[in-house]
Amino acid sequence: xxxxxxxxxxxxxxxxxxxxxxxxxxxxxxxxxxxxxxxxxxxxxxxxxxxxxxxxxxxxxxxxxxxxxxxxxxxxxxxxxxxxxxxxxxxxxxxxxxxxxxxxxxxxxxxxxxxxxxxxxxxxxxxxxxxxxxxxxxxxxxxxxxxxxxxxxxxxxxxxxxxxxxxxxxxxxxxxxxxxxxxxxxxxxxxxxxxxxxxxxxxxxxxxxxxxxxxxxxxxxxxxxxxxxxxxxxxxxxxxxxxxxxxxxxxxxxxxxxxxxxxxxxxxxxxx
Amino acid sequence: xxxxxxxxxxxxxxxxxxxxxxxxxxxxxxxxxxxxxxxxxxxxxxxxxxxxxxxxxxxxxxxxxxxxxxxxxxxxxxxxxxxxxxxxxxxxxxxxxxxxxxxxxxxxxxxxxxxxxxxxxxxxxxxxxxxxxxxxxxxxxxxxxxxxxxxxxxxxxxxxxxxxxxxxxxxxxxxxxxxxxxxxxxxxxxxxxxxxxxxxxxxxxxxxxxxxxxxxxxxxxxxxxxxxxxxxxxxxxxxxxxxxxxxxxxxxxxxxxxxxx
Numbered sequence: 001x002x003x004x005x006x007x008x009x010x011x012x013x014x015x016x017x018x019x020x021x022x023x024x025x026x027x028x029x030x031x032x033x034x035x036x037x038x039x040x041x042x043x044x045x046x047x048x049x050x051x052x053x054x055x056x057x058x059x060x061x062x063x064x065x066x067x068x069x070x071x072x073x074x075x076x077x078x079x080x081x082x083x084x085x086x087x088x089x090x091x092x093x094x095x096x097x098x099x100x101x102x103x104x105x106x107x108x109x110x111x112x113x114x115x116x117x118x119x120x121x122x123x124x125x126x127x128x129x130x131x132x133x134x135x136x137x138x139x140x141x142x143x144x145x146x147x148x149x150x151x152x153x154x155x156x157x158x159x160x161x162x163x164x165x166x167x168x169x170x171x172x173x174x175x176x177x178x179x180x181x182x183x184x185x186x187x188x189x190x191x192x193x194x195x196x197x198x199x200x201x202x203x204x205x206x207x208x209x210x211x212x213x214x215x216x217x218x219x220x221x222x223x224x225x226x227x228x229x230x231x232x233x234x235x236x237x238x239x240x241x242x243x244x245x246x247x248x249x250x251x252x253x254x255x256x257x258x259x260x261x262x263x264x265x266x267x268x269x270x271x272x
Numbered sequence: 273x274x275x276x277x278x279x280x281x282x283x284x285x286x287x288x289x290x291x292x293x294x295x296x297x298x299x300x301x302x303x304x305x306x307x308x309x310x311x312x313x314x315x316x317x318x319x320x321x322x323x324x325x326x327x328x329x330x331x332x333x334x335x336x337x338x339x340x341x342x343x344x345x346x347x348x349x350x351x352x353x354x355x356x357x358x359x360x361x362x363x364x365x366x367x368x369x370x371x372x373x374x375x376x377x378x379x380x381x382x383x384x385x386x387x388x389x390x391x392x393x394x395x396x397x398x399x400x401x402x403x404x405x406x407x408x409x410x411x412x413x414x415x416x417x418x419x420x421x422x423x424x425x426x427x428x429x430x431x432x433x434x435x436x437x438x439x440x441x442x443x444x445x446x447x448x449x450x451x452x453x454x455x456x457x458x459x460x461x462x463x464x465x466x467x468x469x470x471x472x473x474x475x476x477x478x479x480x481x482x483x484x485x486x487x488x489x490x491x492x493x494x495x496x497x498x499x500x501x502x503x504x505x506x507x508x509x510x511x512x513x514x515x516x517x518x519x520x521x522x523x524x525x526x527x528x529x530x531x532x533x
Contacts, residue, residue, distance in 0.1 A: 051359055051533045070275055075365035085356035087292040097291035100284050101365040 001027045001062055001148065001179050002048060008056035009047060017043055017203040020057070025198075027147060028176045032194035033183040034259050039200040041183040042082070045150050048181070049079045062147060075102055078141040082153040084133070088126035091119065091136055104145035109173060113139035116165050131157040138166060142173045149180045155189035167193045187255045197255065199262050207262045215250035218243050218268065220257055231268065232261035243268070277373075281366045285374045288364070304340065305394050311336070312398040321406050333391055334435075338442055341383060345446030346458035348379040352531070353454065359533045372525050380443045434506070437513035444520035451527035 002025040010016035017040045025031055035041045046052045047059055050066030050073070059066055064073035087094065091114070099105040114121065117135040125133060134157050141149050155163050171193060174180065184190055197214070199207035223230070224239040232243040234257060241257050243266075261268065315324065315332075351361035364371070449461025479485075 046533065049363065051362060053532060069362065069368060071278070071281060071365050071367045071370075072275065074363055077363070079359070079363055081356065081359055083356050085354060085360055088295075089292055093291050097288040100287070101281075 001025055002181075003060045004048075004058070006057035007047065007054050007059060009043065009052070009054050016055075018047075018054075019203060021203065021205065023198075023205055023208070025179060025181070025196075027179045029196050030170070030174070030180040030182065030194045031196040031198055032187070032190050032255070033181055033198050033200065034185075034187060034255075035183075035200035036263065037185075040203045041200055042152055044200065045079070045152055045181065045183055048148075049077055049150060050074075051079075076146050077148045077150070078102075078144045078146040079150040080134070080137045080141050080152065080154060082156060084137060086125045086133060086137075088124065090121065091123050091125060092121040094125060095121070095140070098140070099143075102144040102146065106143050106145055109145075110139055110143035113142055113169050113173065116169050117162065129157075131159060131162060134158060135162060135166075139169070142169065145175065145178070147178055149178065151180065151182045153184055153186075154182060155184065155186050163189050187259055191255050192252075194255075197258070199259065201263065207268075211253050212250070214258065214268075215246070215253050217246050218253075218258075219246045219251050220254040221251065232257070232264075232266045234260060276367055277369050278367075282370050282374060285364070285366055285370060289374070289378065301390070305390055308336070308391065308394040309398050309401075312395060313402065316398070316402050321402065329395060333388070336391070337387055337439065340387065341439060341443050342446045343458065344383055345379055345443045346450050346461060348375055348447050348450035349528075352450070352457075355533055358454075358531070362531060362533065368525070368529050372528050376447070376521075376524075379447060380440075383443075384439070434510060434513070437510065437517060440517050441513060441520075444517055444524065448520055448524050448527065451524050451531075 004023040007021040351357040453460040
């Protein structure tokens with residue numbers, strides 16, 4: 001669905017952020033885009049959605065060049081940015097004004113999601129808190145049934161119960177042909193939700209793997225002592241959080257530990 | 273569905289605009305009409321509550337139209353004033369051409385059509401108000417013509433084409449500025465136009481000085497014709513203004529096409 005080949009991009013008067021970046025993402029997945037501050041996560045999302053133009057190389061999303069901003073491309077993409085602007089009208093009117101642009105818009109699903117997030121269609125958007133606005137935008141984005149959903153820091157501003165609801169509604173509202181790209185710093189918030197991890201560092205993809213593959217190859221757990229099998233470790237209140245080669249079946253992936261290991265240069269798997 | 277222009281998508285843009293912006297549009301309309309009312313009333317007060325001539329009303333209309341068109345045109349693409357709004361605007365599922373035509377219709381064409389009607393309406397309302405208030409001054413209601421009398425501006429007989437092009441230039445420059453500048457587009461556009469104007473004036477003066485045009489006396493047999501003897505200035509301005517307008521409109525479109533966040 002997303003094909004990026006030899007992408008070059010840099011902001012004005014700055015060195016290239018992406019230098020020959022190549023990447024492929026398939027539909028039917030919830031991909032977590034992780035990276036430190038300034039790694040290029042939001043820039044990559046903007047390039048994918050056509051908000052900025054590449055300096056070189058090719059970006060294709062569902063066969064479209066995002067920079068052409070064709071209506072058919074835009075009606076199949078929904079981007080929930082970290083900072084957003086919404087008009088001072090009720091949710092009901094906002095839906096009335098914007099939903100007709102999306103051919104597969106699911107009003108029943110929207111009602112259900114608003115209900116889950118405890119929002120009323122009569123709420124005036126401008127009078128809602130940042131977290132409530134975000135919950136509305138997430139609900140709207142899911143109801144559009146766009147094939148590509150881009151969520152930039154979706155859990156920022158959400159309270160703890162809402163983060164849980166977010167995971168629940170996202171997992172329960174997607175179709176097989178949809179791709180969700182979630183950029184976040186809050187790796188704990190997307191644990192048990194994402195199925196693919198993509199880690200960016202200084203404009204390069206340093207890790208891109210399916211979580212199931214990781215869990216079959218590596219064991220994530222606690223240890224009192226470090227032994228020779230430990231690939232990566234961090235001190236924790238219970239001793240050490242460790243990554244070891246997997247011996248029996250699979251274990252839940254500790255994304256935060258994995259992210260720290262990759263960021264610190266631990267070589268787990270040969271990457272692209 | 274057409275990938276360049278679709279009537280149904282264009283209709284959706286209008287619908288979205290009406291739902292989301294009707295309060296702001298209504299308030300702007302009321303503010304404009306209220307402002308006009310106050311202007312008319314103050315003019316009446318300073319004029320000793322005597323009737324204003326049609327010529328005066330016509331000339332005032334031109335001034336108000338030019339100022340208001342620059343302000344309103346300069347406020348085009350209101351979403352471009354913030355990064356977040358620009359993002360959400362650019363991601364609306366419609367083509368650039370639809371967005372461009374929509375903005376042009378809303379900001380330019382609708383204004384050109386609505387302004388004379390509002391002007392006429394407010395002028396009459398204010399006149400009725402003043403007449404009712406100062407009846408004892410033997411002030412009688414007079415109808416005011418819908419459009420200003422262009423003859424009062426001492427324009428050539430068919431001056432309306434020249435005026436229309438000049439007005440369109442004001443609009444298009446303001447529109448271009450709004451497309452290009454993110455913050456304070458009106459001020460920045462005026463400043464840019466002033467700089468360009470000064471540059472061209474300086475260039476012409478420098479060229480005149482350099483080539484010593486004042487001493488230009490062509491040899492009869494080898495006459496380098498700088499300016500034809502029967503030069504039609506009106507035709508020249510008409511053509512120049514048309515060309516400038518025709519160039520400005522696609523530039524505005526290209527600016528939208530190139531817009532990034």
